[in-house]
Amino acid sequence: MKYAKLIFANLSRKKVRLVLTIGSFAVALFLFTFLAVVKGAFSRGTELAGADRLVVINRAGLINTIHSPIAIRYCASRCQGCYS
DSSP states (O other): OTTHHHHHHHHTTOHHHHHHHHHHHHHHHHHHHHHHHHHHHHHHHHHHHOTTOOOOOOTTOHHHHHSOHHHHHHHHHHSTTSOO
16 A cells, blocks of 8 residues: 555546546446346246247248138137137
8 A cells, every 4th residue: 555645646636537437337337237137037038948848930920820810720620619
């Protein structure tokens, strides 16, 4: 701590530079923490789903699979009286 007085004197000499330096360090720390949490959330989602899970989406898109004629005929054949 031989140079503590000199360090604090130089820090207080340019206050704008000190504020910008501390602010940039705080933003970098926030972004690092936030991205680590997002990465953990995505990996936790895949662990929860399991390796034996398979999602199949129709080539026409997700919305078209719900109201497609094939899906309606399949549902109608599975439970009689659902669709008239």
